[in-house]
Amino acid sequence: MVKLYGVPASNYYSCVKTVLLEKNITFEEIIQLPGQNDELLSRSPMGKVPFIETDNGFLSETNVIYDYIEETYPTPALYPADLFAKSKTKEVIRIVELYLDAPARRHLGKVVFGETLNETAYNEVRPIIKKGLNAFINMAKFAPFVMGEEFSYADIASIFHIGFANFHTRDIYGWDITETHPEIGNYLEHVSKREPVAQVMSGMEKSLIELIESLK
Ligand SMILES: N[C@@H](CCC(=O)N[C@@H](CS)C(=O)NCC(=O)O)C(=O)O
Incomplete structure (x- = not known):
């Protein structure tokens, strides 16, 4: 199951959460503040939120997450095909x-x-x-x-x-x-x-x- 890390007050977190809901993907939300501790940096290299945990590992940067989700869960499409x-x-x-x-x-x-x-x-x-x-x-x-x-x-x-x-x-x-x-x-x-x-x-x-x- 996809895990979404971050804080609901964040506009970037809100973008990724909306994508997951739009695509009907089952996910778990985990509250995570941005920061610079080593464990966080091993998951999100800039210490920013949001980031997600997938079966393959952690991914940060919202645009990268969009692309990963789009290819993994193609329907409903949120990018044009062209x-x-x-x-x-x-x-x-x-x-x-x-x-x-x-x-x-x-x-x-x-x-x-x-x-x-x-x-x-x-x-x-x-x-x-x-x-x-x-x-x-x-x-x-x-x-x-x-x-x-x-x-x-x-x-x-x-x-x-x-x-x-x-x-x-x-x-x-x-x-x-x-x-x-x-x-x-x-x-x-x-x-x-x-x-x-x-x-x-x-x-x-x-x-x-x-x-x-x-x-x-
Ligand atoms: N380029 C990042 C921006 C995300 C971002 O700025 N997140 C804020 C919360 S809304 C954050 O983590 N700020 C802490 C920091 O910049 O160190 C993305 O696309 O995900």
Whole structure:
């Protein structure tokens, strides 16, 4: 049985959990904080979560996990069969990870852990996220899903990483992406009604609120 390690408050963990639910794969969740101890590093070389345990061993890095799961459990498919369309799907995933999640993550210390505002990040992050959002809007079809008619890994990454970015921009800049970009707001509202997404999202939000409260 697949074992999923990580914390429900994590957007990356939420992506992998959604994939497992979408594909009806039986799995066990094991709470694991990120860290740098040797045992963890032998399972997840960067000490990050999520990672999974398979019959063959441990695997980290969400994109790698997507590819492994897709080949191991091909139905329902979450990538298009066509190579170019599949590559475009991966392009969107990279954009939301690198230009929405990663810059927003620079505010994680302040927003989640109550640290002081990083002034450099304050000035640098907003324009990067604006560019990332432009790129995303130019690529997304919203018909009704990001890549068109089929729900895919691009939706899973977009839902959780844009949600993560918005959680930070609202707090730091008073900037709600779903208001400045209503096409994204409408898309997120529609897709978050999907059963596995709704289930994972509510667990993630609950866990995030509990984490923030516990740190106060
Ligand atoms: N590139 C990683 C990113 C995962 C990631 O950033 N996970 C966060 C939790 S949401 C983490 O483990 N952070 C701890 C750290 O960066 O050391 C992936 O695709 O899985």
